[in-house]
Amino acid sequence: MTTFATMPFHLETERLILRPWAESDAEEFCALLSERGKGTPTVEHIRTSIAELLTATATTGIALLPIQRRDEGDFIGYCGLIIGRSTVEEPEIAYELFQRAHGRGYATEAAGAVLNAAAATGRKRLWSTVGVWNTPSLRVLEKLGFEQDHVSMEENGEVVWLTRPLP
Numbered sequence: 001m002t003t004f005a006t007m008p009f010h011l012e013t014e015r016l017i018l019r020p021w022a023e024s025d026a027e028e029f030c031a032l033l034s035e036r037g038k039g040t041p042t043v044e045h046i047r048t049s050i051a052e053l054l055t056a057t058a059t060t061g062i063a064l065l066p067i068q069r070r071d072e073g074d075f076i077g078y079c080g081l082i083i084g085r086s087t088v089e090e091p092e093i094a095y096e097l098f099q100r101a102h103g104r105g106y107a108t109e110a111a112g113a114v115l116n117a118a119a120a121t122g123r124k125r126l127w128s129t130v131g132v133w134n135t136p137s138l139r140v141l142e143k144l145g146f147e148q149d150h151v152s153m154e155e156n157g158e159v160v161w162l163t164r165p166l167p
Helices: 023-034 043-060 106-120 135-143
Strands: 016-018 064-069 075-082 092-097 125-131 147-154 157-165
Touching: 016 106, 023 043, 023 075, 064 092, 064 106, 075 106, 092 106, 106 135, 125 135, 135 157
Parallel strands: 092 125
Antiparallel strands: 016 064, 064 075, 075 092, 125 157, 147 157
16 A cells, blocks of 8 residues: 555553553543543444554554553553544654643653654654644644644634654
8 A cells, every 4th residue: 555664563662562452442442532521432332443443554554552651551541643634654643641641741752652663664754633722732742843834723623733754
């Protein structure tokens, strides 16, 4: 499908492990999504979503990966590459963490590992899209070298589009 190398699906940092999805992640993934305040999906729905993520990974060679804290072994969120509003050639970096894990640098650490993995695939640029209200996420992207490209209006409000060249 593409001329890019497949992204590594197991990444480790000083404090974190990013790994492929397992069916056993479904309950924690449900709990994470429920923090959005828009209801809680069923575990069966999330198991289907996990299967779809794994199928997409096999097709695209990029992945959204669960994040575990290395010492505690607990699931704290996800980070990875998605097509989202972009393309497989220039994918989006995406991440979401439990509120209890906010403010500790985990998103920056995980996203930094994903940036390195993206660069290893031979890609030249990544995108990210973030609601203008999400100041903490915008700070993470700024730390990682993303710069604003443009702002669009979507049904949920204004969205900032950011880009970052890869080495």
